[in-house]
Amino acid sequence: MSNEFTVQQLLERVNGTRQGEEGNERVRQFTARIVSDLFRTIDDLDVSADEFWAATDWLSRLGGSGQMGLITAGLGFDRLLDIRADEADRQAGRASGTPRAIEGPLYIAGAPLSQYETRLDEGEPRGEVLVMEGRVLDENGQPVAGALVDVWHANEHGRYSHFDPSQPPYALRRRIETDAQGRYRFRSFLPPGYAIPPNSPTSELFEALGRHGNRPAHIHFLVAAPGQRLLTTQVNLPGDTFIDDDFAFATRDGLVVTLEPGTAPQGYESLGVTGPFTRVRFDFTLQRALHEDESKPLARMARVAG
Numbered sequence: 001m002s003n004e005f006t007v008q009q010l011l012e013r014v015n016g017t018r019q020g021e022e023g024n025e026r027v028r029q030f031t032a033r034i035v036s037d038l039f040r041t042i043d044d045l046d047v048s049a050d051e052f053w054a055a056t057d058w059l060s061r062l063g064g065s066g067q068m069g070l071i072t073a074g075l076g077f078d079r080l081l082d083i084r085a086d087e088a089d090r091q092a093g094r095a096s097g098t099p100r101a102i103e104g105p106l107y108i109a110g111a112p113l114s115q116y117e118t119r120l121d122e123g124e125p126r127g128e129v130l131v132m133e134g135r136v137l138d139e140n141g142q143p144v145a146g147a148l149v150d151v152w153h154a155n156e157h158g159r160y161s162h163f164d165p166s167q168p169p170y171a172l173r174r175r176i177e178t179d180a181q182g183r184y185r186f187r188s189f190l191p192p193g194y195a196i197p198p199n200s201p202t203s204e205l206f207e208a209l210g211r212h213g214n215r216p217a218h219i220h221f222l223v224a225a226p227g228q229r230l231l232t233t234q235v236n237l238p239g240d241t242f243i244d245d246d247f248a249f250a251t252r253d254g255l256v257v258t259l260e261p262g263t264a265p266q267g268y269e270s271l272g273v274t275g276p277f278t279r280v281r282f283d284f285t286l287q288r289a290l291h292e293d294e295s296k297p298l299a300r301m302a303r304v305a306g
């Protein structure tokens with residue numbers, strides 16, 4: 001047998017298995033497809049060796065930087081998965097509920113847990129005081145008691161705790177269990193938008209693409225309850241420059257909240273509200289879970305880990 005290959009013969013060997021081995025069928029299918037697509041790209045675009053090695057160097061640095069999740073969001077993959085999930089729901093005739101929106105790469109599990117209400121921030125307000133409140137509902141509009149609302153947002157500089165080591169652990173991250181009427185509420189401050197870190201593999205690519213790396217102001221949620229499908233979503237604050245130009249394509253119609261003036265602190269004393277604040281009312285409507293797996297309160301990496 002010759003060791004001189006055409007491109008086709010090379011691909012067949014790359015995708016071949018050892019004698020008596022099958023490997024993982026799904027992984028082999030993905031690899032075969034992706035490698036052959038990239039071989040074709042190199043051919044079609046006449047990619048030079050220098051360009052190829054520059055690209056692999058960038059990928060190595062990207063891996064080392066922990067920014068892979070920024071790149072998948074910025075190149076539209078996260079939104080693509082949501083578009084596909086929405087389409088699958090439509091085809092299955094499933095009730096829609098609150099629109100899903102991407103989890104993003106900045107979730108951390110295990111935030112402090114409270115019943116009904118909590119403060120996300122600590123100490124002095126670091127922006128306009130926000131109280132967000134509402135209920136968790138099922139497909140029939142019935143309140144869901146004991147639902148878990150896991151909420152997280154950026155600080156006044158647009159940075160997320162844990163990834164920004166200057167913040168205390170779990171800063172601006174909390175879990176809230178809804179009360180018997182399905183209600184939750186929390187106090188925090190209106191967060192600003194997010195920008196990708198400068199001088200990083202991600203910013204390098206976005207500069208080369210002539211794109212910006214900004215997200216409009218938003219607050220993330222995972223909402224989970226037994227028998228209900230896990231909802232991963234975000235709400236957007238109105239009036240942001242990037243509200244219709246999100247680098248991660250995560251903003252959605254139906255998720256831009258209304259900011260109401262909350263003038264009197266009456267009824268909000270337990271949240272330490274002493275003066276005017278901004279009030280956001282938002283109910284989350286969950287889909288009924290079709291099987292147990294759909295209701296696990298797991299973030300994306302935990303789902304992969306099983």
Ligand code: MBD
Nearest residue numbers: 073103104105194248250
């Ligand atoms: C974020 O804050 C975010 O929510 C996403 C999806 C990507 C990057 C930063």
Ligand code: FE
Nearest residue numbers: 104106194220
């Ligand atoms: Fe975010």
